[in-house]
Amino acid sequence: MAGRGKLIAVIGDEDTCTGFLLGGIGELNKNRKPNFLVVEKDTSITEIEETFKSFLTRNDIGIILINQFIAEMIRHAIDAHMQSIPAVLEIPSKEHPYDASKDSILRRAKGMFSAEDFR
Amino acid sequence: MGLDPASLRLDQQLLHFMDQLEILEEKRQKLNTLIEDGWFNISKARYSMGNKQVSALQYASEMEPLVHVYASGSENGEAEFKCERKGDQAEEPEGSETVETIGPTDGGLRRRVNIKKYENIKEKVASKDECEKEPQLNTKNEKSPCQYQDPLKWFGILVPQNLKQAQAAFKEVITLAAEISTLQSAIVKTRLEMQTQMKDKQKMASELKE
Numbered sequence: 580m581a582g583r584g585k586l587i588a589v590i591g592d593e594d595t596c597t598g599f600l601l602g603g604i605g606e607l608n609k610n611r612k613p614n615f616l617v618v619e620k621d622t623s624i625t626e627i628e629e630t631f632k633s634f635l636t637r638n639d640i641g642i643i644l645i646n647q648f649i650a651e652m653i654r655h656a657i658d659a660h661m662q663s664i665p666a667v668l669e670i671p672s673k674e675h676p677y678d679a680s681k682d683s684i685l686r687r688a689k690g691m692f693s694a695e696d697f698r
Numbered sequence: 699m700g701l702d703p704a705s706l707r708l709d710q711q712l713l714h715f716m717d718q719l720e721i722l723e724e725k726r727q728k729l730n731t732l733i734e735d736g737w738f739n740i741s742k743a744r745y746s747m748g749n750k751q752v753s754a755l756q757y758a759s760e761m762e763p764l765v766h767v768y769a770s771g772s773e774n775g776e777a778e779f780k781c782e783r784k785g786d787q788a789e790e791p792e793g794s795e796t797v798e799t800i801g802p803t804d805g806g807l808r809r810r811v812n813i814k815k816y817e818n819i820k821e822k823v824a825s826k827d828e829c830e831k832e833p834q835l836n837t838k839n840e841k842s843p844c845q846y847q848d849p850l851k852w853f854g855i856l857v858p859q860n861l862k863q864a865q866a867a868f869k870e871v872i873t874l875a876a877e878i879s880t881l882q883s884a885i886v887k888t889r890l891e892m893q894t895q896m897k898d899k900q901k902m903a904s905e906l907k908e
Contacts, residue, residue, distance in 0.1 A: 584768050587763075587765060587872060587875065593753060593754055594737050594740050594741075598736045598864060598867075598871075599868055600761075600849055601861070602764075602849075603763065603764030603849060605758075605763065605849065606762060606763040607760065607761045642769075642876065644875060663771055663883045664771055666779065670729070670875075671730050676730075679723075684886065687889065688885055688886075
């Protein structure tokens with residue numbers, strides 16, 4: 580195991596964030612920047628995307644958990660992320676059950692058997 | 699007629715890839731079930747505590763993470779995540795301390811009131827000493843900086859059992875999330891390896907044709 584322990588970040592609806600914060604992942608750093616974003620009805624896609632990108636650039640974050648329906652809003656940003664750290668994990672939300680066919684990783688794995696791979 | 703070694707290797711890797719996907723699906727299902735349990739318990743707690751009592755408004759202004767993830771990346775791009783909970787060893791003794799101290803200090807305060815009421819009776823000097831000692835212990839505990847660390851306390855001192863159950867479920871989800879992240883990384887790596895091997899094989903096949 581190398582280096583310091585990293586954080587787990589969450590982008591999700593209120594209940595998802597509350598649950599994970601109860602689990603003990605929450606942090607407010609010296610600059611009062613949290614490692615979570617509660618997405619509400621009035622949260623703009625730009626704000627979500629900016630937060631996601633800021634989590635990607637922070638080197639103290641190891642895993643980003645994101646509700647799948649929110650991931651759908653910023654799919655291009657998630658697909659563009661190719662590094663293994665931080666890992667992006669799509670999780671279900673209350674109103675939107677998890678759909679494996681939408682998951683970035685599984686779509687990449689599925690792509691393994693597409694015609695493009697045989698070219 | 700036997701298969702060429704490249705094809706055999708590719709077949710083995712494909713089987714390994716399928717196994718990894720199967721494990722991922724299993725873990726995903728477990729994760730989804732646990733998250734659902736967590737939400738259900740949060741909703742139950744909200745029902746018993748009140749609508750506004752379990753929301754983002756209760757989050758503490760000071761937060762310290764109790765869980766850390768140790769990420770180790772290898773040269774081939776595969777990452778391994780290990781979850782470590784900081785409070786596991788420290789929390790339990792703390793919890794037991796609070797249970798012990800809350801009882802006696804409450805008793806001490808009650809006795810104090812009684813002493814004031816029955817000042818003229820002048821009884822139990824020794825019990826007075828006990829009362830003096832107990833609040834001292836209490837103040838020591840109040841000063842401890844770990845009080846805000848258990849997120850359960852953001853929602854009150856006497857929280858419903860459901861909220862504790864939700865916390866337990868999400869703790870398990872966090873551990874599982876680290877495992878799934880490791881697995882996802884391994885899947886991506888296997889996929890890349892297979893792609894390069896497949897390209898090599900095709901190259902070899904086209905060379906043989908020529």
